[in-house]
Amino acid sequence: MNVFDISYLARYILVILIALFVWYLISLSVKELRWHMKNSVIPSKGFFLMASETLTSTPVEGMSLPLHPTTYIGTSLASDIRLKSRLIAKRHAILYFYDGLWYIRAVSDKMPVYINHIEIRHPVPLENRDIIGIGEASFIFINERQYAAEASLRYEDMSEAPVFPKEKASPRIWGAFFCVNLFTLLCSGLLLMFIPSDQTFALKTVFTIFAVFLLISNLYFFLLPLFLQNLDRVLLLILMQLSVIGLLFQIRLELIGRSGSDKTPDMLVRNLNSQVLAYLMAYLLLPIVIVFVARTHLLEHIRLFCAVITPLLLIVTLIFGNGADSHGATLWINVGGFSLQLTEFAKITYLIVLANFFKTRTSRRNQFVFAGWAALVMLLIMMLPDLGSAMILLPTTILVYVVMTSEYFMTLIILLSGTAVGGIAFAFFPHVQRRILGWTTLWTEVNDNNRQIVYGLQAVARGGLFGRGIGNGSPGGIPLASSDMIFSIVCEELGLITGLAIVLLFIVVWLRAAKITVISRDGFSSSLALGIGTLTFVEAAIVIAGTTGLVPLTGATLPLIAKGGTSVLTIILLFGILLGLSARREKEDYGL
Numbered sequence: 001m002n003v004f005d006i007s008y009l010a011r012y013i014l015v016i017l018i019a020l021f022v023w024y025l026i027s028l029s030v031k032e033l034r035w036h037m038k039n040s041v042i043p044s045k046g047f048f049l050m051a052s053e054t055l056t057s058t059p060v061e062g063m064s065l066p067l068h069p070t071t072y073i074g075t076s077l078a079s080d081i082r083l084k085s086r087l088i089a090k091r092h093a094i095l096y097f098y099d100g101l102w103y104i105r106a107v108s109d110k111m112p113v114y115i116n117h118i119e120i121r122h123p124v125p126l127e128n129r130d131i132i133g134i135g136e137a138s139f140i141f142i143n144e145r146q147y148a149a150e151a152s153l154r155y156e157d158m159s160e161a162p163v164f165p166k167e168k169a170s171p172r173i174w175g176a177f178f179c180v181n182l183f184t185l186l187c188s189g190l191l192l193m194f195i196p197s198d199q200t201f202a203l204k205t206v207f208t209i210f211a212v213f214l215l216i217s218n219l220y221f222f223l224l225p226l227f228l229q230n231l232d233r234v235l236l237l238i239l240m241q242l243s244v245i246g247l248l249f250q251i252r253l254e255l256i257g258r259s260g261s262d263k264t265p266d267m268l269v270r271n272l273n274s275q276v277l278a279y280l281m282a283y284l285l286l287p288i289v290i291v292f293v294a295r296t297h298l299l300e301h302i303r304l305f306c307a308v309i310t311p312l313l314l315i316v317t318l319i320f321g322n323g324a325d326s327h328g329a330t331l332w333i334n335v336g337g338f339s340l341q342l343t344e345f346a347k348i349t350y351l352i353v354l355a356n357f358f359k360t361r362t363s364r365r366n367q368f369v370f371a372g373w374a375a376l377v378m379l380l381i382m383m384l385p386d387l388g389s390a391m392i393l394l395p396t397t398i399l400v401y402v403v404m405t406s407e408y409f410m411t412l413i414i415l416l417s418g419t420a421v422g423g424i425a426f427a428f429f430p431h432v433q434r435r436i437l438g439w440t441t442l443w444t445e446v447n448d449n450n451r452q453i454v455y456g457l458q459a460v461a462r463g464g465l466f467g468r469g470i471g472n473g474s475p476g477g478i479p480l481a482s483s484d485m486i487f488s489i490v491c492e493e494l495g496l497i498t499g500l501a502i503v504l505l506f507i508v509v510w511l512r513a514a515k516i517t518v519i520s521r522d523g524f525s526s527s528l529a530l531g532i533g534t535l536t537f538v539e540a541a542i543v544i545a546g547t548t549g550l551v552p553l554t555g556a557t558l559p560l561i562a563k564g565g566t567s568v569l570t571i572i573l574l575f576g577i578l579l580g581l582s583a584r585r586e587k588e589d590y591g592l
Contacts, residue, residue, distance in 0.1 A: 007190055007469035011469040011494060015466050017179045018241070021241060022508070024179070025176050025237065025238065025508050026504055028169055028234065030511065043067060044066075044067050044069060046143065046145045047141075047145075048064045048142050049142070050064050069520070070094065072091050072094050072107075073088075073093045074091040083137055089110075089111040092107060092111050093132075098522050102126045103123045103124065105122065105123040114131075114134075117131065127143070173237070183241070184214055187210075188207070192207060202269045205272075213243070213244070216283050217236075217239075217283070220286065228294050230583045230584075231579060231582055232512055232515075234512055235575060239560070242559070242561060243572075245502070246568070247276075249482075250272065250275050254271055275565055278568040281569060289577060289580060294579075302352065303352065306349035306350075310349040310350050311376055311380055313345060314342070314343060316342060321333055321384070347392075348574060355524050356524060357370045358405060359526075360404070360523045361404065362405065367410065377393075387554050388556030389556070394414075395534070395538050397414070404526075436552050439551070452478065452485060455488075456547050459473065459491065460488050462474070463492040463494070463495050464495055465495050466495040467492060483557055483564060487499065487544050488547055506536060509536050511533075513532055514529075517530045529582075532578045536559055540559055543556050
């Protein structure tokens with residue numbers, strides 16, 4: 001029995017392991033999200049409003065009114081504090097928690113809000129015993145923590161925030177942990193068996209890659225939760241599993257079955273340098289990013305920097321980028337022998353700006369300011385042209401916008417604007433026209449515009465449910481197999497079950513981000529978590545849909561699995577930010 005036969009048999013174990021891994025995490029994530037949606041919408045401890053004058057309706061004088069991280073005051077049934085008065089609008093004022101402080105602002109410029117009898121025009125931080133005037137009603141802002149500090153006492157709240165029962169989570173987390181580690185060991189063993197024993201450099205390199213990866217990822221899994229109590233271990237496990245699949249297939253495509261190549265594995269393994277370095281750099285930066293986000297609030301203060309650097313990164317790429325001849329877009333900048341995609345880093349800064357603008361239901365003026373800035377960013381993206389980034393950022397923006405503002409009419413306008421942008425891109429960019437033409441003729445003929453998708457679909461069909469085994473596929477005839485079409489290769493060698501498992505893993509990422517959105521005690525953390533989760537899922541969905549012919553190919557890469565050093569670095573940094581946000585629920589910062 002040779003190594004190809006062993007791989008063919010081992011595929012059953014690998015597929016079962018990844019299927020179990022996904023089952024453990026998706027069942028846990030659905031239950032946990034539902035639990036938190038029922039139990040985590042709680043008032044902030046130590047902060048409340050006290051009605052200081054008798055009103056014609058509730059609340060009445062002396063009544064204490066709890067505050068949520070975002071609290072609306074008005075006459076609407078949807079308001080958190082509901083009043084009845086002709087002088088008060090449906091949504092008159094909003095109080096929100098941001099960067100450790102409580103702020104208040106008027107929802108509309110036409111309906112004034114007063115602080116200590118002075119009308120305010122912009123968001124104002126609240127201090128203990130501030131008098132808030134809204135129409136004929138007045139309230140006193142109470143900060144019990146400040147009272148305690150003035151009395152030289154330590155504030156302690158004896159009530160505890162609701163925590164999902166550990167006995168429900170632990171078995172699934174440890175089951176998933178066992179599956180991903182066994183999957184990694186089996187995959188690394190298979191790859192080592194494919195390398196001839198006399199190719200010592202390749203053997204040592206592959207062994208070292210997986211050994212270091214297992215060591216670092218397991219250290220993070222055990223040690224990081226000791227320092228950050230609420231860290232989401234499920235996200236760490238998903239990051240580990242997707243990274244393993246990415247390393248497995250990038251090494252496999254480089255070393256196994258390269259027909260017509262006169263290079264030995266020792267020579268070929270050097271081509272992995274950029275990809276492996278990206279993983280290594282990203283994993284070394286990961287704990288720094290997590291702690292930085294969890295323990296500081298600097299992300300909230302760099303909105304202006306990110307608003308400037310985002311279009312600047314795109315402009316630099318537009319001027320100095322290359323790759324149009326081979327990829328149809330000028331997205332790559334060569335630096336010291338490595339190619340970088342600054343557009344990937346622009347996604348991070350874009351999300352930070354998006355979260356800062358929509359941490360609350362912002363004013364219409366600010367919405368138009370963001371719309372102008374986002375339109376500039378989208379214009380620069382289309383000039384590259386980078387159809388993939390546009391298709392990823394637009395749905396992400398729409399979802400964050402509609403969730404954080406409930407502006408359904410404006411959302412419809414954004415959708416129509418996105419449709420117009422797509423029409424303009426088709427009319428002016430031949431690269432986009434070729435992709436659309438290839439997609440529309442996919443089922444009628446094979447041509448240069450759709451050959452890549454056709455071959456990819458054939459690979460998926462050859463794989464069946466369990467695949468053909470690692471190294472038994474035929475990726476050589478598929479253009480850009482290691483990047484654009486990596487999902488087809490995964491399905492061919494590990495089957496449709498594994499392909500579906502990968503889709504479900506990205507759904508779990510979104511579910512975990514949604515959970516963080518629910519439990520976060522400030523709007524910035526909520527909107528940023530929602531943005532990161534949505535961007536990651538949308539990017540994966542668009543790539544997989546393009547590979548399988550459901551939408552035109554966009555040139556985007558499957559996160560953590562496809563070839564691309566900058567893409568890998570960016571996605572792991574986004575995971576780091578999301579993990580940091582999950583650990584932000586500290587009592588002293590968020591009043592739990």
